[in-house]
Amino acid sequence: MKLYTSKAETAAASVVVVDDMILTKEMPTAAGSKMLEGYRSLFDAEMITRLHAAGYEIGGKAAVGEFAIDLVGETAYDGACVADGILRNAAAEIIKAGEAKAVVGLDVNGSVRRAAAQNGLISVKPTYGTVSRYGTVPVACSGETVSVMAKTAADCREILEAIAGHDDKDGTSLSEECCAQIKSGGSIAKPAKVAVITGCNLTPDAEAAAKLSAFGAMLEQNGISVTAVDAGVLTTASAAWNILMSAELCNNVSRYDGIKYGYRTENFENIDELYTNSRTEAFGVLLKTAILYGSDALSSENYMKVYDKALRIRRVIADAFAALFAQYDAVLMPACSKMVYTEADVQADRYISFAENCYTAPASITGLPVVVAGGVQMIGKAFAEPMLFAMAELYEKEGK
Amino acid sequence: MNHETLRRLTLLNQLSLTDAQKEDIIAFFARQEQGLAALNVVDTESVERMVHVMPILTVVREDVAAQPFTREALQSGAPDAGEGYWRVPRVVE
Numbered sequence: 001m002k003l004y005t006s007k008a009e010t011a012a013a014s015v016v017v018v019d020d021m022i023l024t025k026e027m028p029t030a031a032g033s034k035m036l037e038g039y040r041s042l043f044d045a046e047m048i049t050r051l052h053a054a055g056y057e058i059g060g061k062a063a064v065g066e067f068a069i070d071l072v073g074e075t076a077y078d079g080a081c082v083a084d085g086i087l088r089n090a091a092a093e094i095i096k097a098g099e100a101k102a103v104v105g106l107d108v109n110g111s112v113r114r115a116a117a118q119n120g121l122i123s124v125k126p127t128y129g130t131v132s133r134y135g136t137v138p139v140a141c142s143g144e145t146v147s148v149m150a151k152t153a154a155d156c157r158e159i160l161e162a163i164a165g166h167d168d169k170d171g172t173s174l175s176e177e178c179c180a181q182i183k184s185g186g187s188i189a190k191p192a193k194v195a196v197i198t199g200c201n202l203t204p205d206a207e208a209a210a211k212l213s214a215f216g217a218m219l220e221q222n223g224i225s226v227t228a229v230d231a232g233v234l235t236t237a238s239a240a241w242n243i244l245m246s247a248e249l250c251n252n253v254s255r256y257d258g259i260k261y262g263y264r265t266e267n268f269e270n271i272d273e274l275y276t277n278s279r280t281e282a283f284g285v286l287l288k289t290a291i292l293y294g295s296d297a298l299s300s301e302n303y304m305k306v307y308d309k310a311l312r313i314r315r316v317i318a319d320a321f322a323a324l325f326a327q328y329d330a331v332l333m334p335a336c337s338k339m340v341y342t343e344a345d346v347q348a349d350r351y352i353s354f355a356e357n358c359y360t361a362p363a364s365i366t367g368l369p370v371v372v373a374g375g376v377q378m379i380g381k382a383f384a385e386p387m388l389f390a391m392a393e394l395y396e397k398e399g400k
Numbered sequence: 401m402n403h404e405t406l407r408r409l410t411l412l413n414q415l416s417l418t419d420a421q422k423e424d425i426i427a428f429f430a431r432q433e434q435g436l437a438a439l440n441v442v443d444t445e446s447v448e449r450m451v452h453v454m455p456i457l458t459v460v461r462e463d464v465a466a467q468p469f470t471r472e473a474l475q476s477g478a479p480d481a482g483e484g485y486w487r488v489p490r491v492v493e
Contacts, residue, residue, distance in 0.1 A: 039477055040476075040477065042469050042473050042474070042476075042477075043468075127454075128453050128454055129454045129456060142451070142452070142453065143453065168461065171456075172452070172454070172456055174454060174456070233442060235438065236435075236438055236439050236442060238435065239432065239435025239436060239438055239439055240439060242432060242435065243432075243436075250413070254413075257414070258479060259478075259479075259486055259488055260477075260478060260486060261477035261478055261479070262477070262479070263479070264479035264480065268489060269489070270489055270490075270491075271488060271489050271490075271491050272414075274488065274489055275414040276414045276415065276416055277416070279413075279414050279415055280415050280416040280417075283415070285421060285424070288415055288417070288421070288425075289424075289425050289428055291413050291415065292406070292409045292410065292413060292415070292425060293428070293429065293432065295409050295412060295413050296401070296405070296409055296429070299409075306436065308449060309436075309439050309440070309444060310439070311449035311450055311451060312444035312447040312448070312449050312450070313439050313442060313444060314449075314450040314453070315447050315448060315449065315450035316442055316444060316447055318450060318453070350424070351428050351431070354428075354432075365453075366453055367453030367454055382454070
């Protein structure tokens with residue numbers, strides 16, 4: 001576990017840690033990349049301002065993988081968090097150690113949800129646009145969402161309510177009326193029918209499958225109907241998200257050139273070498289691959305058949321979810337194919353996060369809210385956070 | 401993906417790769433082709449592109465002149481700066 005800075009002096013109950021994708025004036029922000037090593041923002045992210053206003057102290061920063069596109073943080077430039085060969089997520093370790101009430105981070109490619117599922121924690125990826133992204137390091141802007149991870153659903157909801165709301169500084173921020181819907185208050189309708197998605201691209205192993213079965217059984221014991229539904233077109237979400245995420249990432253990281261801020265190589269004789277060597281020395285292989293994949297998708301030869309296709313598939317997936325929500329109140333899916341990732345997994349396939357996201361991409365590409373509890377994802381229609389939290393609390397009460 | 405296209409992409413994106421990385425990345429592209437083939441099974445001829453996941457309108461606000469940061473502050477994170485300028489290698493010989 002790595003904390004760049006740990007300056008909390010008050011009780012953990014009022015301490016929130018943010019991950020390294022969130023800009024902070026008082027602490028460096030590196031986005032897990034050598035490119036931004038030592039970088040210090042001139043301003044705080046909007047969520048930091050809101051957390052301060054609500055009386056929370058920012059206790060430190062949790063390490064992330066380079067630009068948060070990996071599994072659980074293993075591509076951080078200063079090394080992965082590993083114990084006995086098992087990959088650890090810094091944010092999850094901080095919460096399990098009781099060092100903070102919650103960690104607020106940026107869910108780009110599902111790492112927050114995977115970490116919560118694998119560590120028995122609760123997380124919420126709220127409806128896209130309900131929490132300001134002002135002051136987050138931009139990667140895949142059309143789908144990335146500020147998310148919260150905590151030990152309990154109540155803590156998760158408390159922090160979400162502190163940071164949610166319209167922000168003029170974020171062009172994708174929804175209206176205050178929309179944002180208010182994700183906050184608690186009033187009576188919350190108990191879900192009556194839930195669909196469990198089967199037939200995903202990767203088959204979950206026995207432990208992950210057991211988590212899903214147990215959660216479904218818990219819901220049924222509480223009078224909620226649970227029906228297995230084939231993933232169908234949702235299986236295309238991973239490929240489409242890989243295209244969109246990489247294309248947006250390619251554009252967003254083009255700003256890192258070794259001139260204005262960030263890392264600059266010492267090995268150059270002219271301006272072209274300065275650009276190329278700075279980027280080559282600072283970026284990891286996974287990020288370079290995503291840059292090249294995104295650049296290829298945006299090329300004139302491939303724009304229509306790759307990038308445009310992915311945008312159309314995004315609507316197909318959104319329509320598929322709409323059809324599901326016409327029949328069911330929520331959708332259950334695994335968050336990951338296995339409950340533990342090892343160093344060997346990543347050594348065997350450095351691009352594993354581009355396949356493992358078959359579970360997280362459907363909600364990333366559509367901006368739908370997700371609450372993780374009991375090791376599984378609960379996906380709802382837009383602004384269904386209160387109902388998803390109610391299911392998580394049901395699990396806490398009866399499922400553990 | 402082939403070596404020539406990859407060479408053009410790396411040039412465009414100001415990156416340099418080792419031979420082993422090139423082979424690795426070409427293999428990655430081949431794997432993604434399988435995913436793309438699955439996308440092509442879905443008929444999207446009459447499907448409208450979805451750029452924004454939420455119905456977000458362009459936010460319009462009054463233009464208000466302000467200077468939130470000084471030049472010195474903006475240059476504080478630069479790898480090399482001085483006398484109010486970002487310092488870079490000579491561009492014109």
